[in-house]
Amino acid sequence: MTTNLDERLSTASVIGAAGKMGSGITLLLAQEMARLSLLPENRGKTFRLNAVDLSPEGLAGLREYVHVQAQKAAEKGAVGLRALYAERQDLVENGEIIADFVHRVESVVWPSTDLAAAKGSRLVFEAIVEKIPVKVEVYKELKGICAPDAFFLTNTSSVPIGLLDGEAGLDGRILGYHFYNPPPVQKLVEIIRSPATRDDVAAAASELGKRLRKTLIPSKDVAGFIGNGHFIRDGLHGLGEAARLAKAHGWAKAVHMVNRVSQEWLLRPMGIFQLIDYVGIDVFKFIQDVMDRFLDEKLLNGTIDAMIARKVSGGQNPDGSQKPGFFGYEKGRIVSVYDLDAGVYVPIDPKGWTGEADAHLGPLPEGYRGWKALSGAPDRDAAIKAHFAALAKMDTRGAEIGRAYLRRSREIARGLVASGVAAKPEDVNGVLTSGFYHLYGPINEFCQ
């Protein structure tokens, strides 16, 4: 199927371009469009990416972000860029070529606070707030603004695509295209077709994914899809464990313990509460709400609601630094824990309460190597196996919580396959390893 992707990319838009996901998507597309503009067959053609967002401050931040990140990416990709510029005899040095490419990337992006800027667009990426009525309204408007054959790729991580299609009347021209955060770095894109999604939309999306060198994993159009289908339930398990431990140990210790176990005992890049902070407690709540509405399963949680009620919402500042959530942070490191009982952040104190909590968990399995050390290790798989073999035999509180966590994660993943959200176990494992940077998939043989 010819997708006319280049043609569609000559007039594209990102809606919600100043957000965390939107800015990353804008950067990725602008880079691809700048690349296209250099190809001999595109000489004389213009490439325009409308970056639409309600926030003028956000768009100012987007310009800065695109500038800095395009520069870094061009420096890193200089080997390939030189080939792209082979015909340009006037640009000789890496410095000259990089500067020209960054200028092109920046020139492609046309920021606007007005949705009407998307006029005539043939390819539209949407990355606005995860609220169904807002999304539906925006799509209804876009339908009138964009080209009549426009394709819509939504970055929703939870809202059923079929619902958006039906409510906004898009006639199958919409597909779920769920990037992971940050989009320029994370390899994974979840692809969600609704039963109505047209083949040409899916084909264009797939070609684009290949060009952006993404790992594409299909998910059934069920709220939460694979990624959040696992993450939200996994998070709820952590919240449940913490609530249980809090009864005997108090909230701060409980959060600290569960976070540590879910990171270190499970060999994950982050503990569960740090991850929720990173995603944003508010975003976690949006996703929960959507999933709770569409699925026959209790997916709400009192702790999350209590945190939101106290305006403790995590997420990142415009400069990328982490906002306080379950934890307080300094330079990306956890320095305190929010005590839900007292409503204050309690500093980490290895000689005091934190040490007591650690003592309660007991030691890590012998020869423990963390996620970072294992990620690049040549003996990675064997070491992971040995870690869980040791964990299976340990009689400590940490090991016990860890094993329960591992089993629950597996149960969630199997559920996603059983319900058809994931076509096969490899897809769930693929989402967790490529989108969440886990070293192993949740469907595994560990600690059976």
Added chain:
Amino acid sequence: MKAFAKPVYLVCGDSTVFLGTGRKEFHPKKPRPGLEHYIAEAGKGAVSQAADPSVVDEGVVGNFMAARFNHQGHLGAMLALVDPSFAYKPSIRVEGACASGALAVVTAVKSVLSGQADVVLAIGVEVQNTVKAIYGADILAGAGHYAAERKNGHAFFFPAKFSDRAGEYKKRFGTEKTWAAMGRWYEQAVRNARRNPKAQEYHNTTEDLFAAHQGMPPNPRSFCEHINVLDCSKVSDGGAAVLAVSAEGLKKTGRKPSEAVELVGLGHAVADLTARPDDLTALDTTRRAVERALGMAGITVKDVGVFEVHDCFTITGILACEAAGLAGHGEGADYVLSGSTRRDGPTPMNAAGGLIGYGHPTGASGVRMAVDLLRQLTGTAGDCQATVSSGRPYGLMVSMGGDDRTVVSCVFRRAG
């Protein structure tokens, strides 16, 4: 090269920390010392070993590209940073790409030979961390023939040149053995550097260095086709300095002959910068320079007990073994694999870390190599000391500019 009209010695050598990634104190975003600091520190380090700074008659500063890395020319006129009394003394800056430091030594030696000076301070310096490596590659590409080669050259211009050499060597003499020898050279360089507190790789804690190298196959998408980043000397800031003296000058420094080395052989050769090497698997200019240096000294390579070779890349270390006559064509890899070049081997090379281990501030390296040989031959190399057999009392140095275009080779022997 004609025999020298009179003996010339090197004495009072010093080198600074070579700073860059790998050193704990290095942070790319924090302010760092500049050219002035390294010239002063290296110079003072050398001069302070002499009886009095006033014995210095002249200065020579070797530097490759400060004009671009630091927007600074005119480095000869920084001599007084070493000692205020050096103001109004003669001083010049010399350049020959990565052999600039060695050319500073050569120039200093010639001043002594001319009879115009008895004590000449040779300083080598380069401060390269002012730009990211990808832009530094543009600057260093000036050591090639810019007009003809840069546009079609690789983003990492020089790494790619030596990647081509490694590729050709692998093709002709065996991929596996070449790759293994490159890994062994890397391992040897870093192991040596870990004994040298001033080396850039001093803080390296990788347990199995060889495995680390072998486990990183070349990636032509982001770097080069036949080498990985561990095959390359790093981006470094640093300085080194040494005194070139006549017999009279040596007395003036107050140092004993046993604390000095005599330069008994010198080979300096340049190939045509605008021409490509005839054979990518051989360093022809290096071979000629070494032959001249050995010839002038009246010895063969069998008389040499310790080496400093220009391992800007691991493959260059291998090729240098062949160019020096230690191994036949295509046998340099086997020579390295045999362990002969290790600090405890029969022909120790780069015992203080060399360019890959100690670091490679381009203009400083030639002086640094002379200083390290001075230390080895006078038994003052501390933890880096190799055993220099009394039957083979000579030290051989090879400093190379560009892709084997400018080469300086020196043969030293302890003076007393």
